[in-house]
Amino acid sequence: MSSAHSHLLYRHGDSLLHRLPAHAKVLALVGFMLVVVATPRERFLAFAGYAALLAVVAVVAAVPVRFIVTRMVVEVPFVVFALLLPVISGGPRVDVLGLSLSEDGLLAGWNILAKGTLGVVAAILLAATTDARALLIGLQRLRLPARLVEIAAFMVRYADVVISDMQRMRIARESRGFQGRHLGHLRVVAQSAGALFIRSYERGERVHLAMLSRGYTGAMPLVDDAPVAPAAWATVATLPVGAAVLAVASGWLA
Amino acid sequence: MTPSLEVHGLAYAYPDGHQALFGVDLTVQRGERVALLGPNGAGKTTFILHLNGILHGGAGTINVAGLDVRPADREVLREIRRRVGIVFQDPDDQLFMPTVRDDVAFGPANLGLRGAELESRVSEALEAVGMAHVADRPPHHLSFGQRRRVAVATVLAMRPEILVLDEPTSNLDPASRRELAGILRSLAVTLLLVTHDLPYALELCERSVVLSDGAIVADGPTHDLLTDDEMLRRNRLELPYGFDPHVRPSG
Numbered sequence: 200m201s202s203a204h205s206h207l208l209y210r211h212g213d214s215l216l217h218r219l220p221a222h223a224k225v226l227a228l229v230g231f232m233l234v235v236v237a238t239p240r241e242r243f244l245a246f247a248g249y250a251a252l253l254a255v256v257a258v259v260a261a262v263p264v265r266f267i268v269t270r271m272v273v274e275v276p277f278v279v280f281a282l283l284l285p286v287i288s289g290g291p292r293v294d295v296l297g298l299s300l301s302e303d304g305l306l307a308g309w310n311i312l313a314k315g316t317l318g319v320v321a322a323i324l325l326a327a328t329t330d331a332r333a334l335l336i337g338l339q340r341l342r343l344p345a346r347l348v349e350i351a352a353f354m355v356r357y358a359d360v361v362i363s364d365m366q367r368m369r370i371a372r373e374s375r376g377f378q379g380r381h382l383g384h385l386r387v388v389a390q391s392a393g394a395l396f397i398r399s400y401e402r403g404e405r406v407h408l409a410m411l412s413r414g415y416t417g418a419m420p421l422v423d424d425a426p427v428a429p430a431a432w433a434t435v436a437t438l439p440v441g442a443a444v445l446a447v448a449s450g451w452l453a
Numbered sequence: 454m455t456p457s458l459e460v461h462g463l464a465y466a467y468p469d470g471h472q473a474l475f476g477v478d479l480t481v482q483r484g485e486r487v488a489l490l491g492p493n494g495a496g497k498t499t500f501i502l503h504l505n506g507i508l509h510g511g512a513g514t515i516n517v518a519g520l521d522v523r524p525a526d527r528e529v530l531r532e533i534r535r536r537v538g539i540v541f542q543d544p545d546d547q548l549f550m551p552t553v554r555d556d557v558a559f560g561p562a563n564l565g566l567r568g569a570e571l572e573s574r575v576s577e578a579l580e581a582v583g584m585a586h587v588a589d590r591p592p593h594h595l596s597f598g599q600r601r602r603v604a605v606a607t608v609l610a611m612r613p614e615i616l617v618l619d620e621p622t623s624n625l626d627p628a629s630r631r632e633l634a635g636i637l638r639s640l641a642v643t644l645l646l647v648t649h650d651l652p653y654a655l656e657l658c659e660r661s662v663v664l665s666d667g668a669i670v671a672d673g674p675t676h677d678l679l680t681d682d683e684m685l686r687r688n689r690l691e692l693p694y695g696f697d698p699h700v701r702p703s704g
Contacts, residue, residue, distance in 0.1 A: 331551055332551035332552055332555065335551065352549075352550070352551060353549060355551055356548075356549050356550065356551060356591070356592070356593070357549070359593045360545055360593065402545070402546060405541065405543065405546040406546050406549050408502070408507055408541070408546075409539075409541050409546050409547045409549070410549070410559075411507055411534070412505050412507065412534055412537075412538075412539045412541075413534065413559055413560035413563060413607065413608070413611065414531055414534045414535060414560055414563035414564055414611070415559075415563055416527075416531070416563065420558075420559070420562030
């Protein structure tokens with residue numbers, strides 16, 4: 200069974216961060232990111248402080264650097280764009296290592312790179328310490344529209360099923376001598392995608408029948424709604440509050 | 454005593470005009486284990502989906518332990534869906550929550566159970582199928598046989614009046630098949646086993662009915678039906694190669 204990818208982001212553990220309720224962590228992440236995004240790009244010290252805060256979180260959660268770095272690959276397209284900005288932007292220019300770069304472009308690129316990286320690392324830390332189920336319950340408790348939570352829940356549950364359907368179809372295709380070599384073969388692949396869509400759609404209908412049979416009336420029952428201890432709120436608040444303090448302090452220094 | 458299930462004159466045609474059921478009559482007494490036999494396309498699944506009011510609109514009546522299935526009445530429908538526990542053929546269709554525990558809790562939570570009561574329902578159902586140790590795992594990490602057993606638990610957790618299993622042996626290896634039979638035999642619940650697996654019907658059910666082309670064409674002790682070669686042939690039912698219903702395994 201293909202189940203590896205469901206554990207790609209989550210890292211099993213029992214740290215302080217793992218034990219905190221998911222919705223509190225989501226709120227802390229959003230608060231932190233709002234502060235980061237609102238910080239003027241010239242306040243380099245503040246960004247260093249944010250990075251230090253995340254480093255502390257990573258240490259507390261016992262998430263190794265390697266784990267984070269390998270998962271930062273998603274950021275690559277943005278990094279490429281950020282690196283291009285100094286070259287393609289206009290305005291006054293500076294010479295760096297023999298290259299003539301735009302000053303404004305450098306700052307804009309730095310802005311994207313710094314804020315993007317902080318966001319990605321923070322999100323990786325959340326995902327590493329919160330399993331998919333807890334995250335879904337957290338979103339439900341944050342009153343995210345029920346339909347969206349349900350769609351996310353079904354995606355978590357059925358991604359594996361659909362992927363293994365897809366792999367079986369590919370194996371069946373190749374077992375009958377098909378090799379996707381040139382663009383003309385795209386038609387076959389597109390037809391497979393269509394068949395996969397119909398299969399998944401029909402499975403959706405059968406799942407719905409099974410849900411109705413067990414008394415589903417349009418709303419997922421909220422099974423876990425234990426109240427959050429004030430101490431937990433205080434713990435998660437340290438991240439956004441710490442970031443806000445850094446933002447204000449860097450304003451005085453500047 | 455009121456029977457667990459009473460069906461009278463059930464007829465149904467799909468919206469495209471294809472008529473699947475032509476007046477089905479069936480009574481299942483409380484505590485009975487009955488096999489509903491029929492070849493592919495006999496209308497077995499259509500019949501099952503009527504029992505808890507998913508399909509409706511044709512002729513006939515269905516009564517579950519004294520309560521008529523009236524699909525228009527939401528309260529009645531909820532109670533009917535508690536009383537009739539359907540285990541679908543593909544456990545991947547039935548198990549859709551992130552963990553086994555959540556999935557087994559889904560039915561009773563829809564009935565309004567919460568907290569300790571809900572937890573005890575879940576563990577009771579999982580223990581009944583011997584799957585308590587996988588409660589916290591995601592369903593897609595289980596073997597097919599384990600998923601089938603968890604699917605049975607999801608329905609048991611609603612404490613049904615009658616348990617309906619749609620082709621429970623499909624895709625099971627012989628060991629899982631035997632284990633499932635042991636579990637089903639241990640449950641104190643009325644059972645309707647819908648299958649074309651004739652030896653399994655003989656193993657588990659005293660009585661069988663044969664559904665063919667949308668009507669019940671035979672009803673009697675399973676052993677008698679399986680030794681009626683002429684009737685089996687007429688209804689496209691076949692015993693597996695080398696299987697002789699006259700020979701009962703010892704023990």
